[in-house]
Amino acid sequence: MANAMLHQTVGTLQLLSNSGTHWEVGNNSVRLFPKSFKLEVGISKRGTYSSGERKFSVIQASASQTSVYNPVLSTSDNGTHESRKKSNEAALILVRHGESLWNEKNLFTGCVDVPLTKKGVEEAIEAGKRISNIPVDMIYTSALIRAQMTAMLAMTQHRRKKVPIIMHNESEQAKAWSQIYSEETMKQSIPVIAAWQLNERMYGELQGLNKQETADRFGKEKVHEWRRSYDIPPPNGESLEMCAQRAVAYFKDNIEPQLLSGKNVMIAAHGNSLRSIIMYLDKLTSQEVISLELSTGMPMLYIFKEGKFIRRGSPVAPTEAGVYAYTRRLAQYRQKLDEMLH
Ligand SMILES: O=C(O)[C@@H](CO)OP(=O)(O)O
Structure with missing residues (x-):
């Protein structure tokens, strides 16, 4: 009272x-x-x-x-913030959004805000099943609905049944109005930060054009260069390099500190914003990144350990034992899961 x-x-x-x-x-x-x-x-x-x-x-x-x-510093899982900071290990899940309406129509999408198709919704749910046993403490999405839908749909499958809650930071008033005053409720939620910096690269004058028709008109090689090269921008759009300047900077400034403090993070974003982040994580050269392609709705797991990112590929199933071996905390979590199941 x-x-x-x-x-x-x-x-x-x-x-x-x-x-x-x-x-x-x-x-x-x-x-x-x-x-x-x-x-x-x-x-x-x-x-x-x-x-x-x-x-x-x-x-x-x-x-x-x-x-x-403080919702950002709080730990939503077992273990105190301090003890997890010392452990210096965390999981990072990257997921490209499920198929969007413009993926289906084969149109350049960029930062046009289109939703998922029915297939995209199913892909997001499937992605959620694959990662349903990996504890997630924070979610980052782009500001675009296809990435946000993917994150939310994936989390409906999560074993912990925590509720992802978008933290509205665009104004002080929005922030104040969306405060949660119950510790119990806070423990059952996962903060979701939507950041425009993680948006798909801006495809300039190609946005809304059909990819096949554009290749027929400008030539396959030219369009491939626009789509996959590191530093050649599409007409009036962003090159991957330009996209990296905001997406990777955001990752370093905002997401890495969370991983450093031991939080497991999921990022739901886009083909090219994630390509730029993966280029940074895997230390790819501008030549190597050309052949990096990401499928829709396919989660990729990294382990952050002693300041390094270790690529662990895509968890094929929620019970895949290997996934849990990489950090002490995930191993403990896995053990608990086993105990609960037996
Ligand atoms: O259209 C887009 O925005 C992107 C991602 O779907 O296309 P591309 O694969 O050509 O970079």
């Missing part, structure tokens, strides 16, 4: 905090200390709020006890 009252009050504080530094709300006084990440709650006739740190939400508090929850 006290908690419910507190959550409501803190929610009000967050909504009001855009408008100044002092407020009075009801009979509860709440004071935020932005640097110390501490929330003080007291009961008095009139209250005063000061400061407006809104990067975290409160999940548990009483008049004498306080705690603060």
